[in-house]
Amino acid sequence: xxxxxxxxxxxxxxxxxxxxxxxxxxxxxxxxxxxxxxxxxxxxxxxxxxxxxxxxxxxxxxxxxxxxxxxxxxxxxxxx
Numbered sequence: 584x585x586x587x588x589x590x591x592x593x594x595x596x597x598x599x600x601x602x603x604x605x606x607x608x609x610x611x612x613x614x615x616x617x618x619x620x621x622x623x624x625x626x627x628x629x630x631x632x633x634x635x636x637x638x639x640x641x642x643x644x645x646x647x648x649x650x651x652x653x654x655x656x657x658x659x660x661x662x663x
Contacts, residue, residue: 601612614663624661631661 622631633653641649 616659
């Protein structure tokens, strides 16, 4: 009926590691990043600033894909 059982670590708590592991496996997510970590972080605001040069050729070729990839990699670096 739409209810999903959550793994329990102890009474009243959720086993987050198991839950995240299931989510990552089911989504096929990958935590690896191709770019070097040259970001400047503001973890209090959950912001990462990239001051790298933009790959103009890649941006012109497929703007949507380039921006999605850059956003995913910067976000992944912040959470790794």
